Amino acid sequence: MSIYDFTVQKQDGTDQSIAEYQGQVLLIVNTAPGCGLAPQYKELQGEWERTRLSQKEFVFPPPHS
Template sequence: MSIYDFSAQTLDGKPAPLSERQGQVVLIVNTASKCGFTPQYSGLEALYRKYKDRGFVVLGFPCNQFGAQEPGNAEEIASFCSLTYDVDFPMMAKIDVNGPQTHPLYAYLKHAKKGLLGSEGIKWNFTKFLVDRTGEVKARFAPTDTPQSLAGAIEALL
């Protein structure tokens, strides 16, 4: 299995099969608009702009499971990301990353790269998964890991 076996929906409701990302290095991030880590949108966008021409993409997955910090609907999320952080990387529809309604992609990611002490659960917004060009999950980064701190790991896969 790889991330290519999964599909998501874009923020505007269109199908987004991850198989379309074959050959790219992908950073998958659960996001929120009203979180202390929300300013990471700027860093994520900077990474996207710096490396996109080399086959890199960031995929944002809004999630409202942590402190209800992503209460908006798709239109509100899109507007916030665009107007506040000039986000141009692909944003997906809001999903659950934990619990009985966990999106299948996140069930796979959490199992492929466990967190601290072997935990699979996502602890907070802006947990990041780095995937290589073959669809294999190579690394998991905590919310406290800034986007800038991932540059070396991204460059190693490009």
């Protein structure tokens, strides 16, 4: 099994296959509301803004309740 065998649920509830990103730089961030690391999201947002026109993709799957 590889990372490309997984799917994540997008915020709108639809599934997104990680395989669609094969060949691209991909950063997967596991988020959780109230997590002590939440302040780092601001840094990730800045990185996304700087690289959004490049071949990098950021995936933030929503946490499951």
